[in-house]
Amino acid sequence: MSEKLRPDQLRPDQLRPDHLRLASYNVEWFNALFDDRGHLLEDREYSARYKITRGEQLAALGVVFTALDADGVMIIEAPDTNSRRSTVTALERFAAHFGLRTRKAIIGYVSETEQEIAFLYDPDKLSVRHDPKGEPAPSRGAPGAPRFDSQLRLDINGDGLEDLVRFSKPPLELAITTTSARALRLIGVHAKSKAPHEAGDDAAFKRISIDNRRKQLAECLWLRARIDRQLEAGEGLIVMGDFNDGPGLDEYEKLFGHSGIEIVLGQGDQTRLHDPHAEMALTETNALAPSSARFWLQPQKRYFEALLDFIMVSPDLAATKPIWRIWHPFNDPGVLAVPELADALLSASDHFPVTLDLAL
Template sequence: MANLKLLLWNMEWMNDLFDQNGNFRADTHKPQHAPSTTVRTRRNHLSGVINELAPDIVVVVEGPNQEKELNLFFEDDVEGTWVVRLQPTSGSSQCIGCAVRTDRGLLHAEEPIRFFDTRQLPVFQPFELPNQNDGIIEKYQFERFPLYAEIVTAQGEAFRILGLHLKSKGIFDAYEWSKWWAMADANRKKLLAQTRQIRVQFLDKYLGDVATQRIPLIVCGDINDGPGMDASEKRLLGSAIEQLMGNVWRPFLCLGNALFDALPPKDQDALRFDSIYTTTFKDPIFNNVQHREWIDHVLYSMNRAEWVKNARVITTMTDGQKIGTKYKFASDHLPVVAEVELD
């Protein structure tokens, strides 16, 4: 039996750590998106979190744009021996990667990770969908190609990971009110289009095809959406994360949510999610009110019983210190861990 620890983490603009040649910038260099700290401090804080959590698999969101850069980080800064793959996206400085630890003997010695380049898969190419209001065909695309990989254990058991970083809903500048709403609706339409494309054209087919339906699948990443519907989503009659999880009319194709599973029964019964948050930010429009949002998710296929479990958001490190205190400059997102158990 393989029992693996999965870490999902939006590591916030890792590309800032590297120069154009793919080497680390000088230790004293101030990262573009975190000018109040240094490259060395960010490296220490990012690697410090990973080393303390000691995962076997890391899904990296907002990774750098070259695989050799992500490999350099794990090679130089993270304990253990790792095999690293990164899904490039032309023109993007934020890419999705996966690193698997190979020195513990838990993963296949020769090929622990098999990589599928999603740039070559038709489902992730630009696509068209009809507008639900007027039927006009609209064009969409993925700003960042998803990561798609198969992980193989030392016993030869395999499961797959689809790593996502979907369209952001955030608007962090002040606009005339009607323009703000138009932008909010447009962002959510793009996000809903992306989750619909993944659900209908990838997940439904993966879970319904005899060639893949028995291979366990984890769908995880920064979905940029949480449970329920905000004011704009109510206007559009759609929730991105719930669309991704599946249609209640086809329950055998639905995905479980590992963080929901970890809620106390009373919170599950009441659909009370406010104890879960993976990022915080100040609202620039409404007096910098602090928001806590659950937008990073670990979803899993239900073709095996209880194979992804004990998920939690890391807010406190092993020594009792808050992650935001001990590793202040690591990331604006909290790490999510879960156990993967394959017979």
């Protein structure tokens, strides 16, 4: 990176005082950057990022969070919470270390993995509480939209038999109130990955890919059922996170007729959510679709880009003409104008932040 810049020099733009900026950011293996007491591991040991040390990744994340200057960040793959570790402690120490105004953290239901969904926010701008909806399902599950830490009963194989679906990372439902008394509902999402990591041969690759696609679609159907109920309640709703999916992303989508993103946005006579990046990907017939993530493919020895991260809003919020932005280090002119920020985005994670500037 270049010589260290002041925080105001890192910001490609300034947030208008009458706007609220929310961000969604998947930080690759954030958990590996903290010890069990939530202290930052700013050393020269390698992080989970290829040939990037923990100190380098933390420094890069400090640059990115400073540049975003968001009022609230939905962090996907946040540090773990278990009997020895605390997501909230780690994130609040991270914020204090880098002098971020987003200095309070909150999580919902704990994940079965080492990747939590958390919200880091500015308490001077927002009041935030975990506010899950739906009824807890019994052990045999429930249809429709049970609480996200329960089990959904759904036929996902098309064989007439109901399966039990459970989120490995239950979505984070938040009730938010701004200092101007504007109430919003936020749902943070990290949907099932479709990558067939366990595959040992071509047959296993295909089987696991299809099973993972079914699970991802089932999670999106469950999420959409919750969205329908929230929209019926007339509340301003924002659904944000990493959906591990996008229109036309893999050939297995053809087996099911649609992507998970199309399900969450709404189909048929459902009230549609809005995200211009998703809508662009759905309608483009060439390679002009945006991207929010960049991965190295070892067999091809090249990078692959995909649109996986979204911020979807209800029609009432879309009517206020919010501003969406993907902080892509190669495609965003404002980011390109600050080389230290572009470098930091590449070092910090394999995903890039997405922001929404919403008029209050």
